[in-house]
Amino acid sequence: DFSVLPELPADVFTAPLKKPAHVGHDWLEPKQTAYTSEDDAIWNDLFARQMDVLPGRAASAFMAGLEKLDLNRGGVPEFGRLSEDLSALTGWSVVPVPMLIPDHVFFWHLANRRFPAGNFIRTRETFDYIQEPDVFHDVFGHVPMLTDPVFADYMQEYGKAGWKAMRYNHLKALGALYWYTVEFGLILEQGKDLRAYGAGVLSGPTEAVYSVEARSPNRIMLNVDRVMRTDYVISDLQPTYFVIESFEDLFRQTVERDFDRLYRSLGPSFTYANTAVIDVDNVYDRGTQEYLLRGGRG
Numbered sequence: 001d002f003s004v005l006p007e008l009p010a011d012v013f014t015a016p017l018k019k020p021a022h023v024g025h026d027w028l029e030p031k032q033t034a035y036t037s038e039d040d041a042i043w044n045d046l047f048a049r050q051m052d053v054l055p056g057r058a059a060s061a062f063m064a065g066l067e068k069l070d071l072n073r074g075g076v077p078e079f080g081r082l083s084e085d086l087s088a089l090t091g092w093s094v095v096p097v098p099m100l101i102p103d104h105v106f107f108w109h110l111a112n113r114r115f116p117a118g119n120f121i122r123t124r125e126t127f128d129y130i131q132e133p134d135v136f137h138d139v140f141g142h143v144p145m146l147t148d149p150v151f152a153d154y155m156q157e158y159g160k161a162g163w164k165a166m167r168y169n170h171l172k173a174l175g176a177l178y179w180y181t182v183e184f185g186l187i188l189e190q191g192k193d194l195r196a197y198g199a200g201v202l203s204g205p206t207e208a209v210y211s212v213e214a215r216s217p218n219r220i221m222l223n224v225d226r227v228m229r230t231d232y233v234i235s236d237l238q239p240t241y242f243v244i245e246s247f248e249d250l251f252r253q254t255v256e257r258d259f260d261r262l263y264r265s266l267g268p269s270f271t272y273a274n275t276a277v278i279d280v281d282n283v284y285d286r287g288t289q290e291y292l293l294r295g296g297r298g
């Protein structure tokens, strides 16, 4: 029962995050920041930059989501209005949080179909890269996909799965699944058009192009077991992307897998490097890894 925040088992380790005094145990901001006109201008410029590259590269469901939620009306969206529209579609809402929140709280919100989104926007100085997810990454990148009914259900299942992963001390494995689907996932639409649906890809201009077009990365059909054994790096372009056939495929693989069994069979660390192509892979594209060979971001 996730209606109230469940007590975290005493033996579960969570990284200590310092909770600001003004937020409660749910880590929710009492209300959304009042964004300035400069903040709104930053949103608009980020939005325009993405719209130059996303048509033809972003998943149809993502582009449809942007439209359904009218995310282009200018300025940082107001979460109340956004949540009304989103909940009419799939029952999800968007709630403001001050920063990265503890895993168990993040999972609890997802399990209740609430998406925690950053209550701040990047500055001109950090326009291209930010450490912590801001409102542009969270709302532009993640929220449109939550208008897709099947993807919306997948995200809720992921939240519920988080609690199980914590009990088995395999949060890193489940984190890899999030990384390679929700953040960096690709989809093969109609069996032929490769598009991106991951928020990490779609909220920045470089990887939106690289992920679907570059010769460098491997593109491998998603297998949940395989992905959960695969290491991942943050803060550079991915050497490998995992491709789904449909959101039904993703949902089915996740709910049908017996995670208790999987966690009992996992070792303490990842088995596969993020560049590996292994026997069992259904390879869509074998990459040259030229980007990494030239030293990546350095």
Ligand code: HBI
Binding pocket: 097, 099, 100, 101, 102, 103, 106, 116, 117, 118, 133, 174, 175, 178
């Ligand atoms: N907090 N605000 C925020 N946003 C996230 O994406 C997030 C988080 N806390 C934990 C967390 N993600 C991870 O548990 C998942 O990415 C696996």
Ligand code: FE
Binding pocket: 133, 137, 138, 141, 142, 183, 199, 200
């Ligand atoms: Fe994200």
